Amino acid sequence: MDSFLRIAAGLVMIAVGMGLARIFRGSQDADRMMAVQLLGTGGIAVLMLLAGSKTGAAAIDVAVTLALLAAFATVAFVKSSQTRGGKEPEE
Amino acid sequence: MSDVVLHGGLILLILSLAVMTVVTRDTFAAITAFVVYGMLLGLAWVALGSIDVALTEAALGSGITGALLLRAAVCLRDKEAAAEVRRPGRAAHRVSGLVCAAIAAGLAAMVLMLPDPAPSLAPAVMESLPATQVKNPVTGVLLAFRAWDTFLETVVLVLALVAVWGMTPDALWGGRPGELRQHAHDGPLVFLARVLPPVGVMLGIYLFWIGADEPGGKFQGGTILAAMWMLTLLAGLTDAPPVSRRWLRAAMVAGPATFLLAGLSGVVFASGLFAYPPGFAKPVILLIEAASTVSIGVTLCLLAIGPPSRPANR
Amino acid sequence: MNTTEWFGIAAALLIGLGLYGILTQPMLLRKIVSFNVLGSGVFLMFGVIARRGAAAGLTGDPVPHAFVITGIVVAFSASALAVTMALKLHEDTGESAFPEGEDATAPDNPDEDKA
Amino acid sequence: MSLALDIFTVVMVVAGLFFFYAGSIGMLRFPTVESRLHALTKADNLSVGFIALGVMPQMAEATDALKLLLAWALILFSSAAASQLIAIAARRNRRRDP
Numbered sequence: 247m248d249s250f251l252r253i254a255a256g257l258v259m260i261a262v263g264m265g266l267a268r269i270f271r272g273s274q275d276a277d278r279m280m281a282v283q284l285l286g287t288g289g290i291a292v293l294m295l296l297a298g299s300k301t302g303a304a305a306i307d308v309a310v311t312l313a314l315l316a317a318f319a320t321v322a323f324v325k326s327s328q329t330r331g332g333k334e335p336e337e
Numbered sequence: 338m339s340d341v342v343l344h345g346g347l348i349l350l351i352l353s354l355a356v357m358t359v360v361t362r363d364t365f366a367a368i369t370a371f372v373v374y375g376m377l378l379g380l381a382w383v384a385l386g387s388i389d390v391a392l393t394e395a396a397l398g399s400g401i402t403g404a405l406l407l408r409a410a411v412c413l414r415d416k417e418a419a420a421e422v423r424r425p426g427r428a429a430h431r432v433s434g435l436v437c438a439a440i441a442a443g444l445a446a447m448v449l450m451l452p453d454p455a456p457s458l459a460p461a462v463m464e465s466l467p468a469t470q471v472k473n474p475v476t477g478v479l480l481a482f483r484a485w486d487t488f489l490e491t492v493v494l495v496l497a498l499v500a501v502w503g504m505t506p507d508a509l510w511g512g513r514p515g516e517l518r519q520h521a522h523d524g525p526l527v528f529l530a531r532v533l534p535p536v537g538v539m540l541g542i543y544l545f546w547i548g549a550d551e552p553g554g555k556f557q558g559g560t561i562l563a564a565m566w567m568l569t570l571l572a573g574l575t576d577a578p579p580v581s582r583r584w585l586r587a588a589m590v591a592g593p594a595t596f597l598l599a600g601l602s603g604v605v606f607a608s609g610l611f612a613y614p615p616g617f618a619k620p621v622i623l624l625i626e627a628a629s630t631v632s633i634g635v636t637l638c639l640l641a642i643g644p645p646s647r648p649a650n651r
Numbered sequence: 652m653n654t655t656e657w658f659g660i661a662a663a664l665l666i667g668l669g670l671y672g673i674l675t676q677p678m679l680l681r682k683i684v685s686f687n688v689l690g691s692g693v694f695l696m697f698g699v700i701a702r703r704g705a706a707a708g709l710t711g712d713p714v715p716h717a718f719v720i721t722g723i724v725v726a727f728s729a730s731a732l733a734v735t736m737a738l739k740l741h742e743d744t745g746e747s748a749f750p751e752g753e754d755a756t757a758p759d760n761p762d763e764d765k766a
Numbered sequence: 767m768s769l770a771l772d773i774f775t776v777v778m779v780v781a782g783l784f785f786f787y788a789g790s791i792g793m794l795r796f797p798t799v800e801s802r803l804h805a806l807t808k809a810d811n812l813s814v815g816f817i818a819l820g821v822m823p824q825m826a827e828a829t830d831a832l833k834l835l836l837a838w839a840l841i842l843f844s845s846a847a848a849s850q851l852i853a854i855a856a857r858r859n860r861r862r863d864p
Contacts, residue, residue: 249339256342317844386710441667448659457704
């Protein structure tokens with residue numbers, strides 16, 4: 247069971263890699279912000295799987311932290327791309 | 338054996354994002370790569386068996402470091418073309434590439450020739466950990482065995498903030514950092530900034546509290562509190578306080594001051610400076626950590642926002 | 652197959668990459684980001700050495716872990732200070748890179764056209 | 767009993783992996799930013815849900831299982847709002863330089 251969960255975590259990491267490859271080929275700012283969101287979800291999936299294996303339940307605290315800060319990083323990116331592109335009001 | 342897929346994939350992603358961070362010309366893309374690189378490092382630290390460091394790296398790397406770099410990137414965005422003039426020529430690129438490759442190869446060789454059996458202080462730490470009544474060995478090292486270094490480290494944070502504030506133009510001294518607060522009209526941004534901070538503050542306090550016995554601690558809790566405060570500032574729900582506010586400076590200094598008082602009281606009640614009275618080690622440690630969590634959160638957020646840039650009444 | 656050594660080699664490569672970025676990127680902000688990459692490579696090296704020193708029932712030697720935690724926080728505050736200085740330089744002189752070559756010796760006329 | 771739980775975990779985790787790869791393939795093939803955003807937000811969050819439910823029986827204490835649900839709820843909520851932000855930013859960029 248432990249090695250199954252770790253291999254599953256590895257497979258999730260490969261899927262995250264595929265997503266990142268596509269994102270960093272994109273040229274738009276919006277593409278780039280999706281990378282942070284993808285890492286948020288992918289990172290949480292990997293950490294949950296590791297929490298189930300020998301790494302132990304403390305990995306879930308890292309998962310909750312990542313969940314919180316993936317949103318924060320996206321907000322920071324949106325604010326900076328807003329000011330980068332001029333002061334249009336937010337719809 | 339089952340780790341090969343995860344660790345290998347993690348390392349490949351980390352290296353490719355590091356290459357992107359360093360090589361790409363567009364600053365915005367480089368910072369995105371760096372934030373994602375910070376999150377991946379958090380996972381790498383879990384793979385290396387340290388949840389404490391993973392929490393710190395994840396909370397800081399993807400949190401306020403991204404906000405700090407983005408704030409700077411926005412201010413410097415029209416200067417990218419001008420800076421290109423100063424880019425060193427092709428020959429200089431090749432030479433520095435060779436030099437860095439040589440350094441990396443030397444370090445890699447050193448890693449492969451590390452002594453076996455590996456020297457370790459873990460037995461020594463575990464042997465004298467019970468005296469500190471703290472079950473998390475990293476917190477034991479930070480707060481008990483190396484209390485002096487950790488105290489000076491929290492002072493370094495305050496010094497960095499003083500230095501950042503020192504660059505304020507005289508006219509704006511005592512003003513508010515950060516740009517003018519726009520009226521927060523409701524959209525997904527304000528909705529996020531209204532719902533996440535309570536959860537974040539609870540998580541920050543939780544991480545500080547369990548830091549004594551499980552992975553966590555004041556640095557991890559403080560970084561999350563800083564990120565949550567900054568989220569409300571970004572969304573315009575709150576405004577940055579003028580730097581001359583008394584409570585702000587008290588909050589900044591609370592951590593190091595408590596640490597110093599506890600250390601000095603060691604001379605009176607215990608065997609020496611930064612020695613904790615036997616039997617009272619845990620309450621004292623938790624008191625220091627509580628004050629430090631608050632002051633680390635406040636200091637890191639103010640460091641990310643920057644020096645005062647507008648008068649106090651705006 | 653010991654994956655800890657892989658992390659060690661990755662850490663060495665990160666240090667090399669960070670140094671390369673510092674040397675070749677003209678913009679100050681990019682040098683600061685590259686410096687953070689170098690720093691995180693050094694911290695990862697600490698992590699590898701801590702992992703090798705895992706003993707007494709721990710998954711890693713807690714002393715290097717304590718170094719790295721304080722190191723990460725101090726590295727952030729140093730980067731914040733460096734970024735503030737870079738922005739200050741930009742405000743005062745309009746420069747976003749080190750003035751090199753002939754104009755480095757003329758600090759008193761920042762507004763004169765350089766190109 | 768523990769065999770049944772293990773089988774439950776394996777089935778849920780495999781389902782989670784399936785949706786994660788569905789999301790990643792969606793990311794690779796969809797043409798516009800918004801459609802890629804769909805793939806990213808919906809498929810990946812669903813897979814995190816499957817993995818959370820799958821790993822829950824492996825947890826020693828009930829509080830850890832609840833923390834798994836907290837992590838899932840948090841990422842569901844924050845990626846829903848974040849994808850809105852990204853979509854707004856994408857439309858604004860397109861309006862500025864179509």
